[in-house]
Amino acid sequence: MSTTWYECKVKYRKTDDTGKQKVTTEPYLVDALSYTEAEKRINEEMATYISEEFKITNIKVANFSEIHPFENADRWFKSKVSLLAYDEESGKERKTNMYILLQANDIKEAYDNTVQVMKGTMGDYSIPAIAESPILDVFPYFSGEEGELEQLEKFNALKASVPEIASPEIEDTTEFDAEIVAEYN
Missing domain, CATH: 3.10.20 (Ubiquitin-like (UB roll))
Structure with a gap:
């Protein structure tokens, strides 16, 4: 359901x-x-x-397909995700749009969180728009069953977590393929 x-x-x-x-x-x-x-x-x-x-x-x-709270985030963002599919009959590429509401501290983090949410997607997609949502809070329904109580606590803990203050230092975590690096040396 x-x-x-x-x-x-x-x-x-x-x-x-x-x-x-x-x-x-x-x-x-x-x-x-x-x-x-x-x-x-x-x-x-x-x-x-x-x-x-x-x-x-x-x-x-x-019109949200999914809602995703994230730890250490204080605002809600609406991400428009276009799922791309190739229609073999017409030979054209079709786009199907879906909207995801997720928590983040800024637009860049909202983009990163959208990419993280879409990680398991098998098909191609693009993210044509992300905007801050005016929504102040989200109240999911939980029936009170034992398994759902744990979900509710996790959801509320993520919503209520305090944002971390970003460090001014930027750490370079870029990794290079060893074979490619060997070609240029």
């Missing part, structure tokens, strides 16, 4: 850095079976974070 993700927009009063309250609308992602369940789940999740009154202004099906 495939997962259906719903993007839910929640409107509430938020206190900013200066202490002023302002009304804001923020998008969140929940895994649910229907719009009704998505509304119920986002109400439950937001009740734990927001003590004041809030309103769900919009719920729509999100």
Whole structure:
């Protein structure tokens, strides 16, 4: 059974850095079976974070094929991946697009994480677009069964991990094929 993700927009009063309250609308992602369940789940999740009154202004099906949290990342990025296939009947190359939501600290890391996610793919693909997503948090569904409890803990640990500060030193880890190096020496 495939997962259906719903993007839910929640409107509430938020206190900013200066202490002023302002009304804001923020998008969140929940895994649910229907719009009704998505509304119920986002109400439950937001009740734990927001003590004041809030309103769900919009719920729509999100077009993400996969969701991937990464350790030490704090923002969500939307990667567009084009799967390339050769159509033997027409003799043309066909592209099928899919969207992946993943965590990263910047665009370069999001690209690297997308490549890591696609590592096991047998076919050819390209990554034509990566953009920061406005989604603030992702709430996957877990039934509470013993095996899924471990998955939930792992997912939440990855989401909540603190980003590492990049070292200013760059280590060169380039490896060369010994035969090619021997040809040039």
